[in-house]
Amino acid sequence: MTDFTSAETWRELKAALSRTLPEERLIDDPLRTLAYGTDASFYRLVPQLVVRPETEGELMTVLAECRARQLPVTFRAAGTSLSGQAVTDSVLIQMGQGWRGHEILESGRAIRLQPGVVGARANALLAPYGRKIGPDPASIGSCMIGGIAANNASGMCCGTAQNSYRTVRDLRVILADGTRLDTADPASVAAFRRSHASLVEGLERLSAETRANAALAERIRHKYRLKNTTGYALNSLVDFDDGIEILKHLMIGSEGTLGFISTITYDTVVDEPLKAAALAFFPDMASTCRATIALKQAPVSAVELMDRAALHSVERQPGMPAVLKTLPEGAAALLIDVRGNDDDELATRLAAVQATLEDIETLEPVTFTRDAATYALYWKIRKGLFPAVGAVRETGTTVIIEDVAFPIERLDEGVLALTDIFHRHGYHDAILFGHALEGNLHFVFPQGFEKPGEVERYQALMDEVAQLVGVEYGGSLKAEHGTGRNMAPYVELEWGPEAYALMWEIKALFDPDNLLNPDVILSRNPTLHLENLKPLPAADPIVDKCIECGFCEAICPSSDLTLTPRQRIVIRRELARLDTLEDQATEADKARMTQLEEAYVYHGIDTCAATGLCATQCPVGIDTGEMVRQLRRDRSLGKASLARRIGGHFSAATRLARGGLQAAGAARAVLGVNLMGKLSTGARRLSGNRLPQWSPALPKASPVRVLKRAPSGAADRDKVVYLPSCATRIFGPSHDDRESRSVMEITLALLDKAGFEVILPDMIGHLCCGMAFKSKGQYDQADHKARELNRELLAASQNGRYPVLCDTSPCTLQMQEHLDERLSLMEPVSFAHDHLLPRLSVTPLDERIAVHVTCSSTRMGLSDKFVTLARACARDVVVPAEISCCGFAGDKGFSVPELNASALEGLAEQVADCDAGYSNSRTCEIGLSQHGGIPYRSILSLLDRASRSAQAN
Template sequence: MEQLLHELAALIGPTHVLTDPADTEPHAVDWRGRYHGRPLAVALPGSTAEVAALVALCRDRGIAIVPQGGNTSTCGGATPDGSGRQLVVNLRRLRAVRRLDPDNNSLTVEAGLTLAEVQALAEGAGRLFPLSLASEGSCQIGGNLSTNAGGLAVLRYGTMRELTLGLEVVLPDGQVLDALRGLRKDTSGLDVKQLFIGAEGQLGLITAATLKLFPLPTARATAWVGVDSARTAIAWLAALQAAFGDRLTTFELISEVCQKLLDHHHPGQLPFVAPWALLIELSDSGETAALEERLVNWLSEQAMVDGVMAQSESERQRLWQLREALSETQKRDGPSIKHDIGVPTSMIPAFLEQCGQALKTAFPGVRIVAFGHAGDGNLHYNVSRTRPDPAALFDDEPAVNAIVYEWVDRFGGTLAAEHGVGQLKTPWLERYKDPAALALMRGIKQLLDPRGLMNPGKWLAP
């Protein structure tokens, strides 16, 4: 291994090959602290050419690679195993802006830029890159692509799959796939870039992407509204879409339990507590006052528990901060068994009712913290307090997961709507994913990576 480290240092520079445990430790544990590994080293290549040379070297030496971006995975998808023989390849030094083309509404960047930096680049050109996540200050574009991230504006703009025009990828044999064209229509064969979006680094390393930009909205109307039930909330969603079309950018659903957590950890900031809260945002061109008036008029005709409209940008930001604080607030409150699930939007109320009842029957006193992107059916469905002793919570994880995923499946849903599969959900994917789809995906893995060196131990492993 010492010879390999020397060769890596010759390729990318000795200061960019980390071997000291103090330097590698942050790269050896996932964001939630559930998965711990021991990498051979952490390599920090600075260009696509260096990534390609590094991958070719590892292929020749039979060394497994674990691609890593901002290391914000919640499923262990970017964590090495404990063997000390897997090389973490972190792409944070790939930071070039290759091309900003406002007339084409496109931006080509390397994979190491954070999502917040890409948003700022777009805004500086009078454009919008609409992907928005709570971790946007630390997650990187490469990781967003590898998990097909969605976030808060999927309802209008779609996931990373819909937001990507082109990719540059280093394949497992060291070849570079150059598919960075900024085209919106191309029928010249299969759209091969789609293979790598959502593959969690198991088919290659994404080094750059051409992303879709949109006109920067000049008007926004934002409201925090309380309703009496999830059924009412979903009925509102359909009515809002009918009234406002694609001006409806965000429709977030927040349970009473979530609101009480926010009120406890952020006292005085929550407008009110209702059975269910909705964060609704419209965006458009034109004047904010006109859009706000339309939303106020619509809301005035609805039955609601309570509601507030943001009267300024600072008030809008405060409402968004409450929504974005949910994950961290829940983490502060104690451990939970997390599920990033999706069901058809129309099924959300029935899922919440029936899955919740099944969990309460199995675990009296259980607490369910449910919130998420109701507009696209993605719920963050988190379970805690299955036992009096919080330390014993994860003893119940298999039984809790069995209940949750069974109800997800009954309602035609998915066990991984936004955060990927990683290590966490692999056994459940085997159970619930269509066998033909799994076989097809593994066939593609075998074709591209026959030695299984790209992010091994995750869900595409044979």
């Protein structure tokens, strides 16, 4: 740790902050400081204290207390930054739930956002207006507005015209001295000009001096013809002469070194609704670059370059075009994106692009597609390149991405020169890709630092790259990823002494004590980029390919409670590293390992929903939940005999569970909801949280007798095998819901209405897909139950002749992954959409409803069908934003109720005016009802209420 404090100083700081912030938002334990302090870069610094202020006032208090003790602070949003700008060994200020505010302005022509809003969420808010924010980084599904603005991140389509610098309208900022400025408020601006006259006048002085220095001013203008995030935004000094405007634009791209952006107002841009894309293949890089230069004048939205090595890295992934494997060495590709507001405009633009490419040799005819799935696949190829390299690297090495820009007219020379440098330094696995229209290239390569000579090899590479790009070609060493730590030692090389000195003057005006993110952007340490390198030791084959990019975090239900998938992996790696020390481990190492292991039980294992939703966001499909289930297996080996007994007497176990529900219902009737809740909470506390938490949403017991009177009809009826899950055989309708039928009753009635003959498997009370055991780590019993079920379903369906409907989505996914491929296994949404809607006459109900797309539905690709089905049945359908996994996870809503509560934070506000909610998992519906404040039911209930038999017409 940097030698600027004592242990007593940290105790004093925490004590001082605890007078304003609750203890749970002042984090200094070994597990969470390491987990929360890790970002997507290849650097590791562990903060002494992680603070989660929820308001501007709290943040100002944190800054004041740190300033009083001369303690540096670093601001963190999503931690997807790649250049080491969001790590610290001092105080890390992390954005939590209090920073997710937003406001649509002027019918979508502008949007006001707090820094904790995910970029994709901002675009979802703007979508109804046909608008979007200008910046569009590849990580927009997980990165936050605070990071987008602080790094001046751009992306595929925005170029330099629509980045944050060009589209910022106003900011609210908090400076190092705790002063707040709102540039949209004339009173705030006037007060700031009085209180900070020296800062405002200093900026105006620097602007006048820079514009008077013709050579420097021209150099700045030249540098910003390209994408450029190296150093501070010196273009603000030549673009503006007013101190407030200069300040506003200097904050963009300042990486938290000049102040904190608490709110940003963007002028939005048009989001053209019609999109087409082509993957164009060229025989060599020279022709690829000629095509790029030609396309610069064409009506394209984006042109993404990928070299042959980049295409190699993804060619074997599922769904990739077969042609990728047949391309010759030396070939390259351009992903060309064209958009329009209507069919005629799109057609005209496509024709212009085709004409532009007519005289340039391609390996195949250039064909544009408007098919949504193919279009998405092309962009998936491009966006997955960086993590894909990480996935194929040697275990124990990291992956490094750098981000440069060449003048577009010299792009082909630059690419060849860059490739030659990599090969000369032995980096034969490096790949090149990037935003070709801007001359912006990303180069990615695996790098180990453990072996002798590797740090020196990396340093020699970076020295030569910096000289080539920044000096010989006059390009940008950091085009869009921010300077960070890994390029801070090279800022002066690129900009020259005069401009570099100007940057230090700017830093001194804003932060004279150098307490805001020191060593980021500007550093006096020439070897900063070689220090505090992150170890990535082998920890578990399931997750060893993780590069800690953080793409998984936005949808994790425990992200605001304990750890995210990335953070669970970080701790597993640290435990693995400590374990390898063996005899070299100090007493401090051993104590640290014990602390991490003990804390990981709750933070890492118990509070993981383990639904696999993280794998849908991971570019290489890592399911961190699978790692957690394996850990649960290791911890529950002594319970295998109990699992076997339950599995062997499963019908009795479900009867016992129904009996428990009946007893709970009787107690509820006698004691009332409030007293029942208090008694349950008290009993759970006394048991050390071993007893499950009772919930007012706990339903009645399910009346399984309904299965004995399954409908039957004419022999010529189409047949379907119906498998009620163990959840629907246990949990019946809710106590307070007007829908008094169980899921089984609804399903049977609906199937009868649609004209199906229902076949029920034998031994139905004994059957289970195995998920209930697998989620606890009891793999052997899970496999045993799956084999039993497989046998019975094959018999009932006549070896797959008839489709099988399971009324619970997670169970269906489990069966699809483990049962015989001959079985056609469907859950409620897919079966209703594909088989019931065509047989029914549906009249949408005059209701406003909410739908919850379960994790399993998302993983099965059913999100669109889910919403389509709901919209066929109801006038108004709400899909709550930022509610992904509900966190109930089978029984965790009872055993770890805080996970369910955290995952559904904000749900009640979004569904407050809905009549009811609908989903396709009975256990999920319990938690949703509890925290949504409205009854949640099976989606089949909605369809049943909105439909009648088509034969009745």
